[in-house]
Amino acid sequence: MKEFLKRVYRRTPLFTWRSMRRGVSQFAELANADMPPFVNDPILRDVVDHVLDAGATQVIExxxxxxxxxxxxxxxxxxxxxxxxxxxxxxxxxARTALKKYRNIEQVLGDSSKVLVKRAARFFNGVPFLFLDAHWEKLPLLDxxxxxxxxxxxxxxxxxxxxxxxxxxxxxxxxxxxxxxxxILCEGLAEAKPYAIYLPNSEYIAEYQRLRGAPDRRRMRGTALVFIGADAVHAKFREFGGAHFYTRWAA
Ligand SMILES: C[S@@+](CC[C@H](N)C(=O)[O-])C[C@H]1O[C@@H](n2cnc3c(N)ncnc32)[C@H](O)[C@@H]1O
Structure with missing residues (x-):
């Protein structure tokens, strides 16, 4: 572990070895705790499971x-x-301390927008499912x-x-x-092939409320789901009822 952290540290001059070690041990315990996905949103979890079952070929977070x-x-x-x-x-x-046992996860250290460009040939074939969740202080989302x-x-x-x-x-x-x-989404999609944007609707709110309690007292986070091409997965999303909780957005 120490050797691994040193290798990480060598690539990251902004962090000192000592602050790195303190940060990691502080966060490693939490990383291994029993925490739910998607900030504990059961509807989003189920919708994503269905989309992945419907024919996605890889996941990029x-x-x-x-x-x-x-x-x-x-x-x-x-x-x-x-x-x-x-x-x-x-x-x-x-995160590595909790993720290393999953053989199907590759962890990459780097700026997401640069990594996406660098690995475009590998990422953009088949039907990738991209969970764009790198928002924290700065926003790489448009890129x-x-x-x-x-x-x-x-x-x-x-x-x-x-x-x-x-x-x-x-x-x-x-x-x-x-x-x-x-x-930002529409600006970013300007050069995309035909696409469809879906946003959560009142059925989503009602179901969330039923499952987790009143949304005004819980952290219910908004989401957008976009299908670029991906016709078969898109059709299955509509069939399995994903479109019950999401409404297609029209400008
Ligand atoms: C909201 S958290 C992600 C939560 C995680 N996806 C989950 O569902 O458990 C945002 C993370 O994005 C990271 N981040 C922010 N900007 C980034 C960038 N440009 N490239 C890669 N990661 C970034 C932050 O350090 C932070 O760990």
Whole structure:
């Protein structure tokens, strides 16, 4: 473990060895705790499981944090290759202590938008499922979406912490003057093949309330689901009732 952390540290001059070690041990315990995926949103978890079962060929997550979501997905979809990208070396190393046992997860340390570009040939074939969740202090989201739009013939994108217009029950992220929402998404998709955007609807809110209690007292986060091409997966999403909880957005 020490050798591994040293290798990580050598690649990350911003962190001292001592602060790195302190951060990792602090976070490693949490990374190994029993934590649910998708900030404990059972509807989102089920919708993603269905989409992956419907024919996704790999999973790419930007923003590993401590690996709570990717480890759930790796266990539930053991045949799907998964890549998770994290910029912070302390989170990367702490997550590693919990993720190393999953043979289908590759962890990458780096800036998500750069890693997506660098590995485009590997990532953008088949029907990749991209969970774009690397928001924290800065927002690589526009570059991430642009990269998918330019390179993917078929893909499914999930964005967390997304502003859902007209539905204040859903929390979303704001970084300075940038809102995680439709403006960034549509700008990023400008060069994409034909696509469909889905946003959670009132059925989602009612079901969340039934399962977890009143959304105004719980952290119910907004999401956007985007199908670029991916016609077969998109059709199955509609068939299995994903579209019951999500409504297609039209400009
Ligand atoms: C909301 S957390 C991710 C939670 C995780 N996806 C889950 O479901 O458990 C956001 C993570 O993105 C990371 N992050 C922020 N900017 C990034 C970037 N440009 N590239 C890679 N990771 C980044 C942060 O360090 C943080 O760990």
């Amino acid at each position: 930007t923003g590993t944090h401590l690996g709570f979501t990717i480890r759930y997905l790796a266990a539930r979809h053991a045949d799907l290759p998964m890549t998770t990208i994290e910029a912070r070396p302390d989170f990367f190393a702490a 991430e979406i642009r990269c998918v739009a330019r390179n993917a013939s078929d893909a499914v994108i999930l964005i967390h912490d997304f502003e859902v217009p007209g539905r204040p029950e859903f929390e979303f992220d704001v970084y300075g003057d940038q809102i995680v929402g439709l403006r």
